[in-house]
Amino acid sequence: KNEVEQSPQNLTAQEGEFITINCSYSVGISALHWLQQHPGGGIVSLFMLSSGKKKHGRLIATINIQEKHSSLHITASHPRDSAVYICAVRLFHGGSQGNLIFGKGTKLSVKP
Amino acid sequence: SQTIHQWPATLVQPVGSPLSLECTVEGTSNPNLYWYRQAAGRGLQLLFYSVGIGQISSEVPQNLSASRPQDRQFILSSKKLLLSDSGFYLCAYVSSGRIGDEQFFGPGTRLTVL
Numbered sequence: 571k572n573e574v575e576q577s578p579q580n581l582t583a584q585e586g587e588f589i590t591i592n593c594s595y596s597v598g599i600s601a602l603h604w605l606q607q608h609p610g611g612g613i614v615s616l617f618m619l620s621s622g623k624k625k626h627g628r629l630i631a632t633i634n635i636q637e638k639h640s641s642l643h644i645t646a647s648h649p650r651d652s653a654v655y656i657c658a659v660r661l662f663h664g665g666s667q668g669n670l671i672f673g674k675g676t677k678l679s680v681k682p
Numbered sequence: 683s684q685t686i687h688q689w690p691a692t693l694v695q696p697v698g699s700p701l702s703l704e705c706t707v708e709g710t711s712n713p714n715l716y717w718y719r720q721a722a723g724r725g726l727q728l729l730f731y732s733v734g735i736g737q738i739s740s741e742v743p744q745n746l747s748a749s750r751p752q753d754r755q756f757i758l759s760s761k762k763l764l765l766s767d768s769g770f771y772l773c774a775y776v777s778s779g780r781i782g783d784e785q786f787f788g789p790g791t792r793l794t795v796l
Contacts, residue, residue, distance in 0.1 A: 572725075574725075603784060605787075610789075611720075611772075611789070611790040611792060612787070612789045612790060613787040614787070615784045615785065615786065618784040656725070656726070658726070669728055669731065670726075670785065672726040672727070674723075674724065
């Protein structure tokens with residue numbers, strides 16, 4: 571079983587729809603990251619959170635430490651949101667300095 | 683401001699040839715540096731990390747090596763490439779002394795080994 575599981579693997583939505591991407595993990599973590607990877611491959615960090623909820627524009631990230639689960643929400647989705655969204659966790663007792671374990675990503679396609 | 687560069691952006695190499703990918707960071711001192719690989723259909727995997735000049739830790743046994751000759755320079759190398767080395771290679775950094783902070787990623791290098 572992977573330590574970080576994302577669902578769904580692929581998601582197609584119509585412009586304007588509310589989107590939710592889920593991430594579950596099975597290890598103790600000190601923080602969770604949501605990343606966005608564009609078709610060219612470049613990765614942008616969207617959120618880093620260890621509790622509660624964060625909001626940036628149309629993006630909202632939540633985490634429930636007890637349930638080991640996080641969600642990324644996109645409100646009023648737009649075609650430019652089309653990308654792969656990656657969940658990554660930083661181990662609570664990591665041997666690596668700041669080591670992250672990554673999910674396989676959720677490929678989002680927003681149709682106009 | 684802090685920036686991270688990688689080159690080349692794309693590379694096509696024959697099996698058995700050597701490899702050298704370079705990553706440089708600007709605007710910060712003594713960053714933690716990371717090399718990741720993203721193979722087709724798989725998630726990102728940490729290959730190496732470095733907390734200082736000449737200090738390299740390897741996460742997985744492999745055909746690759748890393749070096750940090752200068753504070754803000756991180757190099758990924760191979761003496762003889764394998765087909766399985768194909769993938770998307772990303773360099774990342776965390777600002778000095780702030781391990782708990784987020785990682786910033788470079789633009790990546792897409793390597794195809796034929």
